[in-house]
Amino acid sequence: MSKKDTSKNATKSRPKDKKLNEFEDKIDGLENKINKLEVELNLEKEKFLRLFAEFENYKRRTSKERVELFKTAGQEVLLSMLPVMDDFDRALLELKKAEDDTLFQGVTLIHNKLKETLKSKGLQQFNVKQGDAFDPETHEAITQIPAPSEDLKGKIIDVIEKGYQLGDKIIRYPKVVIGQ
Template sequence: MNEKENIQEENLEQNETNQEQETAPAEELSQEEILSNQLAEANDKFARLFAEFDNYKKRTSKERVELIQTAGQAVISKLLTVLDDFDRALNAMATAQDITPVKEGIELVNNKFRKILENEGLKEMNVVGEVFDADFQEAITAIPAPSDDMKNKVIDVVEKGYTLNDKVIRYAKVVIGK
């Protein structure tokens, strides 16, 4: 019986070895399938993420364009009252016999207009008598200074300069003393 048991044991061991050899390629195949499935999932996630990011870029670009197009809407809405005042002033000028009330009306409209722009952050540069500064002014010409203390200073302003929220939006065109 010993021999029979040994033979049976050897057969069992050989069968187990054969089964392991047979299952090994099956495991590798399933491992390849698992890796293939994981790769497909990763590719799908990547494609979805890329499409989502592309949609985000398009949406933000569209929003930026809309913002730029409507950025001045609030200021323009405020200026419509000034436009109405100018229309009334022009109508009054057509029938006015006395020019003094028309001048006063135009001055009121001018002050209202400047006040609205000032409230929006616009400031006029007052540079006459100041030392020339190329960061805020553009020298158009230089003339002999009327006095020694006016050398390299602004003598006259040809075109006013403006800042919007402390950023120069138009440089003052000036005449400086030499």
């Protein structure tokens, strides 16, 4: 073969190599684009999952707050009714002393109706009586007086005002006198 023939073959093979190189470059470019798109897709998936988790937490938190709100929604109204209950209790004590049986029974019926209505709304009265152990977590000490007997030292001597709770929450602590 002559020099011309080899140079012709070289020029013929070069365009093929050039096209091959261009094709390989395009493939490399596409692979880079695919890799870049996969990374972006993974980032978007991660953002989506975080947003979804955040939304689920928000729903859980708001539903919990809503339930808590419904539990204590009437707390202010019930608190304002407690002095009325105290007045009823004092009125019943005085009517019992007056020995007017029909009036006493009538007031007792109204008192019980109010008590049951408040109970149906979740209000519960603390059962505190003389001789119970004083608990600073659930009782409010008004004063201390000398204990009438040794066994009443550090215990409740008298209940000045009844305590109430709404569900699990104490809305008014019982006011008590304790023995010293």
